[in-house]
Amino acid sequence: MxxxxxxxxxxxxxxxxxxxxxxxxxxxxxxxxxxxxxxxxxxxxxxxxxxxxxxxxxxxxxxxxxxxxxxxxxxxxxxxxxxxxxxxxxxxxxxxxxxxxxxxxxxxxxxxxxxxxxxxxxxxxxxxxxxxxxxxxxxxxxxxxxxxxxxxxxxxxxxxxxxxxxxxxxxxxxxxxxxxxxxxxxxxxxxxxxxxxxxxxxxxxxxxxxxxxxxxxxxxxxxxxxxxxxxxxxxxxxxxxxxxxxxxxxxxxxxxxGGKDPVVVDAGVEPAWAAQQIALGAFVNTGQLCTSVERVYLHADVADAVVAELVALADRMVVGPPTEPATEIGPLVDERQLEVVARHVRDAAEAGARVLVGGRRLDRPGSYFPPTVLDGCTADMALMREETFGPVAAVTRVTTFDEALDLAGSGRYGLAATVLTPDLGHALRAVEELEVGTVKVNAVFGGAPGGSADPRRDxxxxxxxxxxxxxxxxxxxxxxxxxxxxxxx
The missing domain is CATH 3.40.605.10 (Aldehyde Dehydrogenase; Chain A, domain 1)
Incomplete structure (x- = not known):
């Protein structure tokens, strides 16, 4: 906990x-x-x-x-x-x-x-x-x-x-x-x-x-x-x-x-590193960034190991007030935002997703929702379609990189996307095929000064x-x- x-x-x-x-x-x-x-x-x-x-x-x-x-x-x-x-x-x-x-x-x-x-x-x-x-x-x-x-x-x-x-x-x-x-x-x-x-x-x-x-x-x-x-x-x-x-x-x-940014985790990546990247993208600022990671597509070859590492990271994070030096996850901005996050998680769980850690607001004053990991998410869930804007990593397992790339490129949003892969060919394909404003390869955040991007779709x-x-x-x-x-x- x-x-x-x-x-x-x-x-x-x-x-x-x-x-x-x-x-x-x-x-x-x-x-x-x-x-x-x-x-x-x-x-x-x-x-x-x-x-x-x-x-x-x-x-x-x-x-x-x-x-x-x-x-x-x-x-x-x-x-x-x-x-x-x-x-x-x-x-x-x-x-x-x-x-x-x-x-x-x-x-x-x-x-x-x-x-x-x-x-x-x-x-x-x-x-x-x-x-x-x-x-x-x-x-x-x-x-x-x-x-x-x-x-x-x-x-x-x-x-x-x-x-x-x-x-x-x-x-x-x-x-x-x-x-x-x-x-x-x-x-x-x-x-x-x-x-x-x-x-x-x-x-x-x-x-x-x-x-x-x-x-x-x-x-x-x-x-x-x-x-x-x-x-x-x-x-x-x-x-x-x-x-x-x-x-x-x-x-x-x-x-x-708005954004609904995906991260694709390819076969062959180091699971602990991939989990750290996902946690950074999904949980920083309590998941309330335009480019927060909201959809996670894991290749079956590494999915079990990445999920285990991600759950362990989420479970260890300190949730508390923003002024406390030990705090890693602060409150959501208000009750209205917490209700959106809670509804998305609840509806996904009722539709068959498995809540592995977190999943409910904390029983204390303030709009606190802990870092949450769900497995078995599907494309028809609001959690995978609508902007959640909370500390939630929603995981879908895939069997091929092609499947992951297709899912990552779907939906109404086109702000940014991340691909974690040791395969240069896969990286180049992602850059070419993902119709988003920013494609990041092997890092969820970062970039040199002087860049510009046009968001796509909604x-x-x-x-x-x-x-x-x-x-x-x-x-x-x-x-x-x-x-x-x-x-x-």
Missing amino acids: ATTVQTSTSTDQSDRHYIDGRVVAATGAEGLAVTDPATGQERGSVVPATEEEVAAAVAAAHGTRAMWRATPPPERAAALRRAAAAVRAEAGRLGELLAATTGRLLSQSTESAAVAADLLEEAATSGLGPAGRTLAGSASAIDAVRREPHGVVAVITPWNDPFPAAAGLLAAALVTGNTVVHKPSERSALPGFEMGRIIAEALPPGVLNVLTGDGRSGTAITTDERVALVAHVGSTTAGQRIAAAAGARGGRVLLEN SGMGPGYGPDLLSAMTVLKTVHLEPARTARS
């Missing part, structure tokens, strides 16, 4: 916005209760932005767009470097806020704030790269393609890894000359607002505006005609609503949405990071210039 420890956190109130260079009190009458995931107790509330507050934030961004566009790129980059330094200096406090709000481990929360600072700094450098290209035309003319900012960009980000998700999009939008209205998720409103405010204070007033809000606030942002591009990281359902609302008025969207559209994100934050304009014919005296 997984070990548990206990503690508690303080209370917060998220009732402010940052509009046109200043913090303003929220005027909405209705607050959304915020529950401490470690104790189950109410710890504050979020006051969503009203339509009037959204309009004020968009107006501020719209009013400063010409000024920010005309600001020389090195000056925009310098502002981002100041923002990066400020975020890095506050990484400890931001980490504490994130851990208290979402249940993410304190060490990981602080590290994610530092990663956000790194992304701001990286954009300050990469954003000064080529801003267009020249064309081979007539010797008597100049032909070029310019990259120009969209104008006002809405950045709507999730609760599960809010600092890097927001920082990457904000940095790319800002360094390329866009102004921004940013709405963090209401489930991580306070840490999201605080990081957004810190970044905004390094910029001229109106360039970055930060709103606390819920889906209604997001709808008001995405339907505003002055918002040229909406960049969203979050659930598929929310992404589809955003795409429909923005598309109806001709707005553009960038979406990184996982979204458009690059969510890297140099191609910078390009997506701009629009193209072709210029053809010839000398004028002058009057002759």
Whole structure:
């Protein structure tokens, strides 16, 4: 049985916005209760932005767009470097806020704030790269393609890894000359607002505006005609609503949405190593990452050994509050998420899957669900089709690599996939055949800087990071210039 420890956190109130260079009190009458995931107790509330507050934030961004566009790129980059330094200096406090709000481990929360600072700094450098290209035309003319900012960009980000998700999009939008209205998720409103405010204070007033809000606030942002591009990281359902609302008025969207990432374990791999990779992918951040491993396909030759190792790893993991140094698995973000995880596991067990470890919420206050391993899962189970977003490794046994590859490539999502194999031919086939944004071979996490990926199917559209994100934050304009014919005296 997984070990548990206990503690508690303080209370917060998220009732402010940052509009046109200043913090303003929220005027909405209705607050959304915020529950401490470690104790189950109410710890504050979020006051969503009203339509009037959204309009004020968009107006501020719209009013400063010409000024920010005309600001020389090195000056925009310098502002981002100041923002990066400020975020890095506050990484400890931001980490504490994130851990208290979402249940993410304190060490990981602080590290994610530092990663956000790194992304701001990286954009300050990469954003000064080529801003267009020249064309081979007539010797008597100049032909070029310019990259120009969209104008006002809405950045709507999730609760599960809010600092890097927001920082990457904000940095790319800002360094390329866009102004921004940013709405963090209401489930991580306070840490999201605080990081957004810190970044905004390094910029001229109106360039970055930060709103606390819920889906209604997001709808008001995405339907505003002055918002040229909406960049969203979050659930598929929310992404589809955003795409429909923005598309109806001709707005553009960038979406990184849900995932149901598979890992394929081929014959010939070392079982203990494979189990460690699966546990890392399935259990880190309590399984609440977009690229968490949610489907496990094990070749029959190694399945028994891998499952035994995986169960042993899960059983030894320490489940407890995010602030305790010994904790390896924190609480789920809230009861709503725990109910999804519990339902998926329960329904799979009733349909014939075997729960080998975990499988039930812990009998203690807070939204705790232990690391769970199920064997004998089938493709028709919700656990294998719908996003679970919890610490669950759902195992299906296969007899061939072909079968595993077919199953891994199935379903509505196409965010990422992992293949563990000693066979180079199998690795190359996976890279070629898996229709997902990212394929990882022999490592569930990792990768060099400078990559970009387009999610497939219900996982979204458009690059969510890297140099191609910078390009997506701009629009193209072709210029053809010839000398004028002058009057002759």
